[in-house]
Amino acid sequence: MDQGRASERLLTQRKGQKRQSERKGKIIVYTAATITIVATLAVTFFLTQRGLQSFFVSGINPLEFFTSANWNPSGADPSYGALAFIFGSLAVTLLSAIIVAPLGIGTAIFMTEIAPRWGKRILQPVIEILVGIPSVVYGYIGLTVLVPWIRDTFGGSGYSLVAGVVVVSVMILPTVTTLSADSLKSLPDGLRDSSYALGATRWQTIRRVLLPAAIPGLLTAVILGMARAIGEALAIQMVIGNTRIIPDSLLDPAATMTTIITLNMGHTTFGSAENNVLWTLGLLLMVMSYILVLTVRYLASRRKV
């Protein structure tokens, strides 16, 4: 009798405990999710509110902001044309994507298809280390090696759009390579085997079968690289020269939205038009990265294999 009761109690206790731990887990997970969502929404809301103040409170003409390249917020007759910085950000992002896409995807093919064992053992760890190097280090190397080299080879000051593009390309190359390799690795082996069985060579298999199948994943890799490029500030600021005009050539200095924010944020006072317009640049950067993320989601949903 006693024994039976004890085991019964044990059973119910266990059940209760289980229910309790179930609830604990639920609370933890729900709290984490809520905090993440609230934080994201709060940042979005705050940035939108601050970013729009330059138009609604400081009375800056949005048309001027987007279409004029005349930036002089602290002059006697201030003007707030940000076109030169929008152009700079887009130029750096697109040019580095054009450089990095073939390099990154090529390396990924080498790692996964040509020399998978060697690639896995040596190339992958090296690339992962590259991802972890802080951007200020890339900037410093650019400042001490790349800029003097450009100055000696092509003339000018060396601080240039092309220096910014090269530094950012080196920074995003590991991201694009790693993600491309993941996407190629996730293709089912059946694809390769069937292609070879049909008598295709390795190159034919890669070009006609694997690459088309992996396209959504490869595009995702490049776009995530671009998202990193558009948000990069520190390394670019050290090498690009930060001028307020649209560059005539790759060898001219330029500026991006991020570098203008970091250069001026500390000097301006909260609530001034000069400060508000920097928030607007920040808002624009957020909108651009939202667009990139949405593109990634769309491409991921199209992934067939």
Next chain:
Amino acid sequence: MKKKALFAFSGLMLTFALVACNGDEESNETVDEAASGGNDSETDSEASAATSGTVTLAGSSAMQPLIGAAAEIYMGEVNTEADIQVQAGGSGAGLSQVSQGQVDIGNSDLFAEEEDNIPHEDLVDHRVAVVGMGAVANPGVGVDDLTQDELIDVWTGEVTNWSEVGGEDVDITLVNRPDSSGTRATFVDYALEGAEPAEGITEDSSNTVRQIVADTEGAIGYLAFSHIDDSVAALSIDGVEPNAENVQAGEFPIWAYQHSYTNGEPDGLVKEFLDYLLSEEIQSTLIPEQGYISVTEMQVERDAEGNETPVE
């Protein structure tokens, strides 16, 4: 899975704890201050009595090395009970934060009157030092003296080669500061007589500017005296060398006050620290050592509109 969630959760909690700590610190600080203010009125007559508490300063990065060094000596030798925290962040941030009450003292290169959006009626100006600035060029340009008109021509892009102002045949590269920077405002007002500089490379940090000027052929920039060294050539203007004596005598025009602003008249530890900054000890030893100019030895005075008057 469970472990992972727990790990993430504890990470979150840690973040929160840290945030909460920061908040606590801030509220403690105000309590301490109020307490120290009270203590101070009782022990005012005894100069040696240590007032404990925390003073936070933020603002001008040009002032940070000086104030930081002074705070270290103050905490080490004068008042071991005090905790003085010196942050940089820029003049604009310093003015904003002191007028919003986030810090006790806001450091600025500029007069608060020169900034819109700062309720400068409430702010009390304490001028703790003077910083002189000079135009510096790459040593290879072959020029060490310019007239002010030549300097303006160089900076506005009227002149694009050093040979036109008596130097070598090298193109001029301008190294500017961001348009919101206090250093730039001072240089534009007093060296260029308000003329807007032409476009060039723009960098914020004095060390970067010095490195670019030293490395780039034909480069010219401007630096505070404390950042000028042998790697660059400091240019005389109208034959007047950029040095502390000439600034004090009112002969070299490019200089600015280093302002420490408080929100209302200071009391307690804040007042004691400001008095210490103006004391003979700091003004005659630390300030020249750090490359600044003592405010007590200036023979000219300047107001927010830039009008200069002789002292006494």
